Amino acid sequence: MNTTQPLNGRHALVTGGSRGIGFAVAQRLAGLGARVTLMGRDADALDEAAGRLGAQAQAGFVRADIAQRTQVVQAFAQAKAAFGAIDILVNNAGQAESQRFDRIDEDAWQRMIAVNLSGTFHCMQAALPDMLEGKWGRIVNVASTAGLVGYAYVGAYCAAKHGVVGLTRALAQEVARKGITVNAVCPGYTETDIVLGAIENIVNKTGVSADQARATLAQRNPQGRLVQPSDVAQAVAWLCLPAAESINGQALPVDGGEVMAG
Structure with missing residues (x-):
C-alpha cells in the first residue's frame, strides 16, 4: 500500500463540496490520493472549487439538489462515468434554520428533514451498490x-441530525461484514456559512455585535473557540482510511469536548 497516498485509486464523492467543511474534506481526501467528485447545487461554485482541487488531484463536479432523489441518481451516474465506481461517500451538505418550536411551520419542518435526513438517505442508497x-x-x-x-430553537434541525446518527448506526450493522464502514462525525459550532448565519441571527434578534455573538457560540466549546473546517476534515479522512476498518457505526464528536462536558 502507498503509505503517503493510501486512498490512491479510490473515488470519493463529497456533497456540499464547494466550500466550508465539504471543501476541506475534499482537499484532504485528494491529498491522500483519491479522485474527488464535488456535488452541490451551485455549478459556478463547484466549478471554481474543482479547479482549485485539480492542481493537486483528479477532481470534477456534478450538480444536484440532494433533497431530490432523481437528481441524486443522475448525478451519481455522471460521477461514476467520469471517475469510476464510488468508493467513498461523504454526506456533508446540510442546512439549518432557527425558530422557536411552537412557530416552526410545516414547510420549515419538511425542509430540514428533506435536506439533512432524506438527502443523506438518497445519497447513501445511490452509493451503496x-x-x-x-x-x-x-x-x-x-x-x-x-x-x-x-x-x-433548532428543533427540526436537531430531529433531522438525530435521524442521521440513527441511520448511520443502522446501516453500519447491515454492511459490517461486507467491507464497508458507515460512521458519522458530529462537529460543534464550526466556522462555516451555517454558523455565520447563526451569528447574523443572534445579532438581529439581540442587538449584540457580531464579535459578541461569535464569542457566545465559541464559549459553548470548552476550548473557547469555533471548530475549524480542517479539524472536521481530518476526522473524516481518518474514517476513510483502509486502516480504519474497525471503526464502524460511530458518531464522533469534533467539538473540543462540548458534548462530554455537557
Missing part, C-alpha cells in the same frame, strides 16, 4: 453535536 460490488466502501455522514444532544 458500487461499494457492495467492490466489497469495500467508506460512508461518513457529517451530522452535528445537534445529532447527539438538544439545542433550543
Whole structure:
C-alpha cells in the first residue's frame, strides 16, 4: 500500500463540496490520493472549487439538489462515468434554520428533514451498490453535536441530525461484514456559512455585535473557540482510511469536548 497516498485509486464523492467543511474534506481526501467528485447545487461554485482541487488531484463536479432523489441518481451516474465506481461517500451538505418550536411551520419542518435526513438517505442508497460490488466502501455522514444532544430553537434541525446518527448506526450493522464502514462525525459550532448565519441571527434578534455573538457560540466549546473546517476534515479522512476498518457505526464528536462536558 502507498503509505503517503493510501486512498490512491479510490473515488470519493463529497456533497456540499464547494466550500466550508465539504471543501476541506475534499482537499484532504485528494491529498491522500483519491479522485474527488464535488456535488452541490451551485455549478459556478463547484466549478471554481474543482479547479482549485485539480492542481493537486483528479477532481470534477456534478450538480444536484440532494433533497431530490432523481437528481441524486443522475448525478451519481455522471460521477461514476467520469471517475469510476464510488468508493467513498461523504454526506456533508446540510442546512439549518432557527425558530422557536411552537412557530416552526410545516414547510420549515419538511425542509430540514428533506435536506439533512432524506438527502443523506438518497445519497447513501445511490452509493451503496458500487461499494457492495467492490466489497469495500467508506460512508461518513457529517451530522452535528445537534445529532447527539438538544439545542433550543433548532428543533427540526436537531430531529433531522438525530435521524442521521440513527441511520448511520443502522446501516453500519447491515454492511459490517461486507467491507464497508458507515460512521458519522458530529462537529460543534464550526466556522462555516451555517454558523455565520447563526451569528447574523443572534445579532438581529439581540442587538449584540457580531464579535459578541461569535464569542457566545465559541464559549459553548470548552476550548473557547469555533471548530475549524480542517479539524472536521481530518476526522473524516481518518474514517476513510483502509486502516480504519474497525471503526464502524460511530458518531464522533469534533467539538473540543462540548458534548462530554455537557
